[in-house]
Amino acid sequence: MTSLETFFSHFAFAQLVTGMLLLFPRAATNRAIGLFIALLGCGAAYVLTDVAGIQTHMSVLWWVAYIGGNALPGVFWLVSLCVFADRQVIKPWQWAVASLTLLIPLSSTLLQLAFNADLRQFPSLYGLVVYGAMALELVLICHALLVALRHWQDDLVQERRYMRAGVIGLVASYLFMIIVVEQVLGIEWHGLTTAKYVGLSVLLTGINFWFFALRENTLFDAAKGTSTTATRQAPAPEASAELQRVIAAMENDLLYRQEGLTISILSRTLGIHEYRLRQVINGEMAYRNFNDFLNHYRIKDVALRLREPQHSRTPILTLALDCGYRSLSSFNKAFKQTYGVTPSEYRSSAVQIGE
Structure with missing residues (x-):
């Protein structure tokens, strides 16, 4: 890695860990916060490959990076569901679908280890696993964008509405481009890693600055004390x-x-x-x-x-x-x-x- 790649990869890793630490005390108050911490953790695990300079295949750190990177799209999809539907209880089938982004590649890797065989020896199975996993990741990311577009107008607080749509939209766009460029197109460019970490650093800096310096509750603010149909009172006579x-x-x-x-x-x-x-x-x-x-x-x-x-x-x-x-x-x-x-x-x- 070049010195520039090293700097931005470490900077992005530090931003991810900082976000996790700052959000952790509030994890129990909101399901979306807990999932967002998991998302940051997956991102940190993915970056760990370059930060720690992992070279040993199948080492402990390699497995951490492998699991975090593959789980990331599924966790992001769950975050988008929670952010735009605070009252929504994530259903078992949604947990199952999200877990497939990890389980599909993980299963193929474990099978290769168990039978000491290269999955590429079986082209049909290899294509199903590799391209099926990529397709699922892209579908979930696109669906997260659709959820954001569909529900963002429902929020009546303008600042929170723009913040939520912006965060989900930018993160989804970043993940989509990384998957397409690295996995689908297989582009090999010497400056790609640097560009990837520069973009991630800028994105995380903006998110952390907004969360913790400007409006801490903008993304995760949940309804507090909202009365139901049965208990809501009529407006005062001096209503506008x-x-x-x-x-x-x-x-x-x-x-x-x-x-x-x-x-x-x-x-x-x-x-x-x-x-x-x-x-x-x-x-x-x-x-x-x-x-x-x-x-x-x-x-x-x-x-x-x-x-x-x-x-x-x-x-x-x-x-x-x-x-x-x-x-x-x-x-x-x-x-x-x-x-x-x-x-x-x-x-x-x-x-x-x-x-």
Whole structure:
């Protein structure tokens, strides 16, 4: 390695370790923080190959770098899911998919060790393992970008929204380019390693500076004390004119029943600038994101109908679709988060009380 490569590889490693140490005390407070620490750890393990000058194949440090580098895309995908869906519990199948970025290459390596054979002797199997693993990594990274693009507008805090989209977007772009250049295209250029570590150093410096010097909670800020549909209080009489228009649009015009309603559409409908509308919904109504805001009115509407005798035989799916939901699964999830029971259980308890 040249002196420039050595400097930037060590600098990037130091940034990764520093981020882990600074975030570690808060790991138990937020699932996304724990996963981000794991992501930084995978990055540090990947850089370790050049930092420690690992030459011995199958040594302990070689295995650390091997496992960290292969696990990195899967962990990054899980981070993107948590960052843009704080309430989301990562499902077993998502853990399984993320683990494949490590398990596929690891299995092939262990098989080669067990049978003392080179996998390249079996072209079909070798191609399936190598190119299958690369394809999976690229798919997960692209999906992380799609998650960011899909959900970033839902966050009502502008600074946090841009921070999250920026971090996920930049990290995803960096990982995508590294995989394409090094693995897919197999480009061999004497300055590639230097460029890789310079880019990583700049990216990590920016992230750490923003996290710990400017806005510590920007990326991982979770909803605190957000009241549910059942407990949220009505706004004070001195509410702003914009807030009164928002409430009237929801409670009188029932705009929440419009399927696919977004904050941009609501902004145009009410004639309120989107930036100001975000301030109203977040600052005056205490909603963390736009989906929480919509769910408040939609769930309240459905819950009312479930208690009404005239709707006792109306399918729950019909009620959910009438109130703006696109699928029964998303409605069931939102309803149970609010009331702690499924819509069917809620309807049954309401009928028993009525009797």
